[in-house]
Every structure is written in structure tokens, then in C-alpha cells.
Amino acid sequence: MRKIATLLSLFSFFVLYTGCKDKEPEETVKPYLRVNASEKLMSNAAGSFNILVSSNVKWNVETKNAWLKSERTSGDGDMSVKITYEANTAAKRSGVVRFTAKGVNPVELIVTQSDLTFANPIGQIPDPWIVKHGDYYYVCKAQGNGINVSRSDKLSVISATKQIWKAPYDAGGVTVWNPTNVWAPELHCVDGRWYIYYAAGRPTSESNGSYKMQRAGVLRAKTDDPMGAWEDMGMLYTGDNYQKGIVATAANTAYAIDMGVFYLKGQLYAIWSGNPPGSGDQWLYIATMENPYTISSSRVAISKPDKSWETVTGKVNEGPAFLKNKEKGKFLVIYSCNGSWTKQYRLASLELSDTLANPLVAVNWKKSANEVFFRLDDTSAVDGVNGVGHCSFTKSPDETEDWIVYHVKSRNNDGWDGRYTFIQKFGWKTDGTPDFGTPVAWGEAVALPAGESR
Numbered sequence: 001m002r003k004i005a006t007l008l009s010l011f012s013f014f015v016l017y018t019g020c021k022d023k024e025p026e027e028t029v030k031p032y033l034r035v036n037a038s039e040k041l042m043s044n045a046a047g048s049f050n051i052l053v054s055s056n057v058k059w060n061v062e063t064k065n066a067w068l069k070s071e072r073t074s075g076d077g078d079m080s081v082k083i084t085y086e087a088n089t090a091a092k093r094s095g096v097v098r099f100t101a102k103g104v105n106p107v108e109l110i111v112t113q114s115d116l117t118f119a120n121p122i123g124q125i126p127d128p129w130i131v132k133h134g135d136y137y138y139v140c141k142a143q144g145n146g147i148n149v150s151r152s153d154k155l156s157v158i159s160a161t162k163q164i165w166k167a168p169y170d171a172g173g174v175t176v177w178n179p180t181n182v183w184a185p186e187l188h189c190v191d192g193r194w195y196i197y198y199a200a201g202r203p204t205s206e207s208n209g210s211y212k213m214q215r216a217g218v219l220r221a222k223t224d225d226p227m228g229a230w231e232d233m234g235m236l237y238t239g240d241n242y243q244k245g246i247v248a249t250a251a252n253t254a255y256a257i258d259m260g261v262f263y264l265k266g267q268l269y270a271i272w273s274g275n276p277p278g279s280g281d282q283w284l285y286i287a288t289m290e291n292p293y294t295i296s297s298s299r300v301a302i303s304k305p306d307k308s309w310e311t312v313t314g315k316v317n318e319g320p321a322f323l324k325n326k327e328k329g330k331f332l333v334i335y336s337c338n339g340s341w342t343k344q345y346r347l348a349s350l351e352l353s354d355t356l357a358n359p360l361v362a363v364n365w366k367k368s369a370n371e372v373f374f375r376l377d378d379t380s381a382v383d384g385v386n387g388v389g390h391c392s393f394t395k396s397p398d399e400t401e402d403w404i405v406y407h408v409k410s411r412n413n414d415g416w417d418g419r420y421t422f423i424q425k426f427g428w429k430t431d432g433t434p435d436f437g438t439p440v441a442w443g444e445a446v447a448l449p450a451g452e453s454r
Contacts, residue, residue, distance in 0.1 A: 031057040031103040039110045043117050043445040044088040050080045051109060057101045065095030068111060088113040116454070117445040118156040121408065121420035127184035127258075127319065127390040128421040130155070130405045137394065138226050140187040140196060147185045147196060147219070149226050155396065155403060155423060155449045165219055165230050167200055177202070177235055177250050178217055184258050184319070184390065187226060190268070190292040194221035196230070197270075199257035202250075212280075215248075216256040216272055218293045233293040238274055238285070242298040254299070258390075261289065262322045264331060264352075269359060270295055271302075271333060273318035281305065281315040284335060284350070286359055302365045303335065303350055309371050310337035312344040319390035328432025329355050333365075334372070336389035343412045345387035346374035351433065373406070375439035383410045383442045388422070398451025401425050404436060425449070 036052040053059065058076045063069055063083070071082040083097055092114040099107040129140045132155075139150045139158050148161035168176045178200035185198040201213035216236045222229040237248040238256035246252065259272035268289040273282045284303040290296035305315040319336035331352045338344040349368040357364040373391075377384030391406040404426050410418040424446065427435045440446055448454075 029056065031055075031101060033057070033059055033099060033101045033104045033107055035099060035107055035109055037109060039112065040083075041117060041445050041447055042085060042111065042113045043119070044113050044115050046085065046087040048082055048084040050082050051097070052078070052080050053099060054078050055101060057103070059099055059101040061097065061099050063095065063097050067093075068095045068097060070097065083109075083111070085111060085113065091115055114445075114447070116448050118448060119443050119445055120422040120424075120440055121442070122156055122423060123158040123421040124419070125158070125421045126407050126416070126419035128405050128407055129184075129186050129392045130394050130423075131187050131189075131392070132394045133189060133226075135397075138187055140185045140226075142182045142185055142198070145180050145182055147182060147198060149187065151227055153397075154452050155394065156452060158421070162227055164227065165196070165232070168232075177213075177215060179203070181211060181214060183214070186258075186260050186392070188261055188292075190261060192224075193292070194224070194226050195219065195233075195261075195292050197236075197259040197261065199259070210280075212255055212275070213250060214255055214257050215250060215253055216259040216270075220293060236270070236293070237295045238272065238287070238299055240277070240298050242287075242296070244296075248295075256285075258319045260320055260322065261292065264355065264359060268292065271320045271322075273316075273320070274299065276301065276304070282318050284317045284320055284333070288360070297360070300360050300362065302359070302362050303333075303367060305337055307348075307367070307370075309346075310348060312338050313342040314339035316340070321391050321393060323393060323434060325428065325432045325434075328428075330432040331355050332433065334391055334393075334434075336391070337371070338387075339414075340389060341414050341416050343376055343378065343386040343409060343414075345389040345409065346371040347389060347391060347406070347436070348372055349433070372434070373404075373436040373439060376412075377442070378412050379410075380412050384412075385422075385439050385442055386410065386412045388439050396425075396449035396451055401450045402427070402434075403449060406439075408439070408442070410442070423449075 034054045060074045061070050067086040069084050094112045097109040125141045136151045146163050146166040148163050150159045150161040152159040169179050181201050183199040185196050188195050196219040199214050218233045219230045220233050235248040239253045255275040256272050261270050271286045274285045283301045285299040287295045287299050288297040303317050305311050305317050320333045323332045333350040349372050350365045353364045375385045386409040388406050405423050407419045408422050429435045
């Protein structure tokens with residue numbers, strides 16, 4: 001009897017802990033239905049586009065307007081749907097494409113056709129710099145061994161440019177530092193006067209094919225007209241051993257390109273891309289400025305390419321541009337990373353931890369967790385968006401919208417050819433940082449900047 005009781009006890013234990021436990025309820029998978037856009041803006045010409053449907057159930061699609069047609073009426077799971085639209089003779093019209101599925105709310109895509117649109121690219125300018133001043137937009141670009149400027153009353157239209165400066169050349173036994181390789185000029189209005197910061201250097205034939213002699217220089221306008229006469233204020237000091245009164249030379253400075261300037265707490269600063277000692281990598285450096293044409297401190301590194309997404313093709317941080325959100329107390333440096341000659345070029349950001357923090361202290365800068373603006377169509381036979389980078393920022397004509405200006409590689413091959421100018425409106429997140437969204441497609445219709453007319 002004692003043995004039987006023991007067996008019953010063990011059986012009871014086994015049943016209690018294994019056989020009599022309530023069965024776990026099966027997890028119910030909820031149906032979902034999503035599309036990758038809520039609105040599409042198209043030009044008035046006939047055309048088509050693809051919309052990506054994401055779902056875990058069967059779904060239906062129907063167009064609510066006769067001028068809109070879908071290539072399919074139903075689908076199952078994740079699929080791409082081609083929507084075609086007819087030419088529009090009115091100024092503007094909107095239609096609806098409706099997606100439905102059992103157990104989920106319908107999803108509607110608004111399609112708008114309008115003649116108040118433009119399409120990117122708006123030019124073929126690499127490292128594009130567009131600045132708004134008064135009622136005009138000024139474009140600054142390198143051309144040959146010189147710098148050109150243009151003026152337009154429209155953000156989406158780049159006018160013909162005029163050369164305002166040509167690089168000097170060796171003459172009379174005098175060797176100049178900047179006869180060639182003029183790169184990425186930036187036009188800034190500082191303390192009521194116009195300045196252009198640019199990079200240039202000696203021929204690469206003197207450096208075994210390298211660009212290690214590139215340095216930063218600055219021009220100053222002689223009048224208040226950026227299209228007028230300019231004077232060369234010389235090389236800027238970008239070295240590690242600043243002494244008051246030092247005269248910048250190629251020997252006491254380091255590689256420096258893509259310089260820009262900004263005020264913070266009443267102090268003028270310069271940020272640029274340079275090489276660390278003994279390396280060809282490119283880091284971002286900062287220094288104080290005594291005035292718009294004189295740097296007044298040794299350089300301090302604030303960013304180096306140390307994330308996997310910024311070292312895909314080359315260890316490069318360059319092209320810094322600046323954004324302030326005074327309402328939220330934000331100051332950011334939006335910079336380019338990876339090789340500019342590759343399809344992996346993209347934008348990332350550095351944020352100053354506090355606008356009262358010292359920007360010369362590297363730990364006061366926080367790098368974005370990932371890139372903030374990137375697209376890769378990976379096209380080789382047709383034009384597409386194959387990397388984006390080297391941006392500037394401006395406003396719409398009525399000052400109500402923020403716009404980013406950047407360049408795009410048209411094909412996925414390596415090289416600096418085929419870089420085109422794009423512009424795109426962007427917004428802001430609740431934390432005060434910019435929301436750039438996704439780079440628009442090559443040739444995609446985009447609504448004109450607010451306040452701009454045909």
C-alpha cells in the first residue's frame with residue numbers, strides 16, 4: 001500500500017506540473033493594411049507610379065476617379081501596384097485610390113495633379129550652395145579654376161552664372177597656393193558683408209596625384225552686391241599650433257575643404273573637413289574666428305567617421321552645413337559621409353548638447369544614431385538617385401517653408417561625374433530636430449516652394 005501511495009503521489013505531481021496546466025491561448029495575429037504614401041503629387045502630363053502595399057491578408061483596390069486606373073483590383077500580402085493617370089487640362093485636380101481588406105480600416109491614397117510643380121534635378125551643380133537674401137536666391141559654384149555666382153527670383157530655377165573670381169597663377173617667380181582645384185565655394189553674409197569660403201590648392205602633379213595640398217581660402221565682396229567685384233583675403237589658418245598673428249601657409253596648416261561659418265552666442269566659428277595628422281581620413285574640425293577672414297584658434301576635431309554606416313566607402317566626414325532651431329534651442333551640423341564619388345554618399349548630423357555648451361569641446365557634440373538622409377536606386381542604365389550629399393539650406397520665397405539643397409549621383413558607378421542639383425522641402429520633429437523624409441525620385445513632380453509662381 002505504501003508503494004502504491006508513493007506512485008499516486010508522483011503521478012499527482014507529474015499531472016500538476018505537466019499535464020493539468022491550462023493550455024496557453026494561441027496568439028491572435030491582427031490583420032493590417034498599409035501603403036507607403038498617403039499622397040502623391042503629379043504633373044499635369046499623363047504618367048504612372050508604383051505604390052507599395054504592405055499587408056498580411058487579401059486586399060482590394062479601386063480608383064474613385066475615371067482618370068485614375070489601377071493595374072490590378074486585388075492582391076494578397078506585400079505587393080507593388082501600378083497606378084496610371086491621364087493628362088489634366090485643368091490647373092489642379094485630386095483623386096482617390098482606395099485600398100480595403102476584411103477586418104481593417106480602409107486606406108486612401110490622394111493623387112493630385114497640378115501645373116504648379118517642378119521636377120528635380122534643377123541643375124548640374126555638385127556641392128550646391130543656394131542662399132536667399134531679400135527677394136533673390138544666389139547660387140555659388142566652382143567652374144573651371146574660378147567661382148561663379150547667379151541670381152534668381154525663384155528657388156526652383158537657377159539662372160545663368162557669372163564669374164566673379166578666377167584663381168591666380170604663378171608669375172614672376174612667385175608661387176601661389178591656390179592656382180587650381182577650386183572646390184565647393186560657399187556664399188555667406190557675415191556682419192553685413194558678403195564672403196565666399198572655398199578650397200583650392202596646387203596641381204596634383206606636384207603631390208604624386210594626391211589632393212593633399214588643398215587648403216581653405218576666403219573672398220570678400222567689395223560692394224553689397226554678390227554679383228559685383230570681389231577681393232581675395234587669402235588662406236585661412238587650419239593647423240594645430242595657432243599663435244596670435246600667425247600667417248597661414250601650406251606648411252603650417254593642414255588639408256582643409258568645405259569650410260563654412262556661423263555665429264553662436266556672439267562668437268563666430270568655422271567648421272571644415274580636414275585630415276588628422278598622418279592620415280588621409282577626413283574629420284570635421286572647428287575653430288574660433290577673430291573676424292570673417294581670420295581664424296583665431298587651433299583646430300579641434302568634433303567628428304570622425306567611426307560608425308558602420310559612414311565608413312561603407314572611405315572614412316570621410318565633410319560638407320558641414322548648419323541648422324538652428326531657436327524655438328527648441330537646437331544647433332545642428334548636417335554633414336556628408338562616405339566617399340562623395342560613390343553611391344553610398346549620405347547625410348548625417350551632429351547636435352550640440354546645449355546651445356550654451358562650448359562647441360570647442362568634442363564631447364559636447366552628439367552624432368545621429370544613423371544617417372538622416374539617403375537613397376540608393378542603384379541604377380546603371382537610367383538616371384536615378386544614387387546617393388545624396390553636400391547640402392545647404394534655404395527658405396521658400398514667402399519664408400514659411402524650409403528647403404534642403406543637395407546633389408545626387410545619377411548613376412551607381414564610382415566617379416565625380418554626373419552629380420546633379422536637387423531641392424526638397426523638409427519639416428521638423430517634435431524634439432526640434434529636422435525631418436528630411438526620403439529623397440524625392442529623379443524627375444518626380446514636386447510642389448513649387450510656397451510663394452513661388454510660374
